[in-house]
Amino acid sequence: MKVFITREIPAIGIEILKKAGIEIEQWEEKRPLTQNELIDFCMQSDALLSAGYNNIDAYFLNKCNHLKVVSLHSVGFDNVDVAEATKLKIPVGHTPGVLNSATADIAFLLMIAVSRKAFYCYEKIKKGAWKFFEPTADLGIELEGKTVGIFGLGNIGFEMAKRCKGAYDMKVIYHNRTKNPKAEKELNAEWVSFDHLLERSDVISLHSNLSEETRGKFDRNAFQKMKRSCIFINTARGAIHNEEDLIEALEKRIIWGAGLDVTNPEPMDKNNPLLTMPSVAVLPHIGSATVEARNGMARIAAQNVIAGLNGEKLPFPVNPEIYRA
Numbered sequence: 016m017k018v019f020i021t022r023e024i025p026a027i028g029i030e031i032l033k034k035a036g037i038e039i040e041q042w043e044e045k046r047p048l049t050q051n052e053l054i055d056f057c058m059q060s061d062a063l064l065s066a067g068y069n070n071i072d073a074y075f076l077n078k079c080n081h082l083k084v085v086s087l088h089s090v091g092f093d094n095v096d097v098a099e100a101t102k103l104k105i106p107v108g109h110t111p112g113v114l115n116s117a118t119a120d121i122a123f124l125l126m127i128a129v130s131r132k133a134f135y136c137y138e139k140i141k142k143g144a145w146k147f148f149e150p151t152a153d154l155g156i157e158l159e160g161k162t163v164g165i166f167g168l169g170n171i172g173f174e175m176a177k178r179c180k181g182a183y184d185m186k187v188i189y190h191n192r193t194k195n196p197k198a199e200k201e202l203n204a205e206w207v208s209f210d211h212l213l214e215r216s217d218v219i220s221l222h223s224n225l226s227e228e229t230r231g232k233f234d235r236n237a238f239q240k241m242k243r244s245c246i247f248i249n250t251a252r253g254a255i256h257n258e259e260d261l262i263e264a265l266e267k268r269i270i271w272g273a274g275l276d277v278t279n280p281e282p283m284d285k286n287n288p289l290l291t292m293p294s295v296a297v298l299p300h301i302g303s304a305t306v307e308a309r310n311g312m313a314r315i316a317a318q319n320v321i322a323g324l325n326g327e328k329l330p331f332p333v334n335p336e337i338y339r340a
């Protein structure tokens with residue numbers, strides 16, 4: 016049995032696969048694979064371990080419908096046509112849980128960085144523009160006792176809410192498809208409608224999946240409903256907000272600031288106007304970039320491959336319905 020891996024992953028994942036006697040072929044180049052290259056490699060393999068947001072659409076899946084498993088080295092699965100995989104009975108695996116703390120830390124870091132214009136001030140020093148102490152310059156806003164609105168209160172959203180509550184005694188409100196009893200009990204979190212989330216939050220932090228329902232959901236209309244002092248944080252997926260509308264909202268001071276770990280497209284262009292705005296902080300999609308999280312992701316991704324190749328239920332399937340009936 017052979018697995019094709021689309022980018023270097025932590026050694027622990029390779030060790031697990033080798034121990035299970037699985038042959039490994041890995042993409043060695045730094046550039047991303049084209050879809051045709053991906054198809055060519057997968058034609059010679061029984062499983063795919065996708066570690067670089069490859070486009071796993073209906074065309075790919077139908078060409079490679081012999082695959083026994085598509086294992087993602089990520090929790091997000093918006094790069095996969097899951098409905099088509101399910102139709103073709105190809106199990107898709109992902110890596111939930113192990114990156115909750117790492118990603119919530121980045122959301123929390125961005126929230127504080129934006130509230131105190133930290134990235135902008137750091138750039139100021141590097142440019143030699145720090146001349147003297149100015150009592151009225153670079154003023155931020157404090158977070159203590161404010162309201163954080165979590166959009167998508169699942170695993171990572173819960174960890175972000177916990178940090179906000181614990182560090183700043185923030186009031187937690189959230190908008191999610193379903194209520195989250197654990198967050199309501201432990202964090203006194205309150206479910207609110209989408210409009211109330213926009214209107215009541217001092218900080219809005221996105222933690223939902225990207226889907227056709229959430230694509231572009233944070234647009235001009237949504238920004239206009241937010242407080243003028245609102246800080247907008249996105250560590251979920253860049254396509255959940257509309258970038259043009261976000262730039263406009265910041266330029267016209269409709270909202271106060273924004274912190275992004277994800278952009279659309281990625282990478283962000285180095286001349287993007289967001290990169291020079293005082294109350295904006297941008298990071299290059301490093302939410303899960305800790306040793307602990309990445310090792311956990313590699314381990315789970317390898318375990319999903321092994322289960323798929325053995326014809327067993329994946330430990331972490333995205334489409335568990337293929338095992339029913």
Ligand SMILES: NC(=O)c1ccc[n+]([C@@H]2O[C@H](COP(=O)([O-])OP(=O)(O)OC[C@H]3O[C@@H](n4cnc5c(N)ncnc54)[C@H](O)[C@@H]3O)[C@@H](O)[C@H]2O)c1
Nearest residue numbers: 091118167168169170171191192223224228250251302303
């Ligand atoms: N920046 C990074 O490096 C990084 C790291 C990990 C995950 N992510 C992103 O974060 C997302 C969330 O990860 P998670 O592990 O917390 O997933 P999760 O499934 O535990 O939580 C997602 C939550 O969003 C909710 N949701 C989905 N669609 C919704 C909608 N239309 N309206 C309201 N709520 C909705 C779901 O009900 C769920 O509670 C991933 O899908 C991924 O895109 C980014």
Ligand SMILES: O=C(O)[C@H](O)CO
Nearest residue numbers: 088089090091092303
């Ligand atoms: O979805 C994910 O897991 C992240 O975006 C990458 O770790």
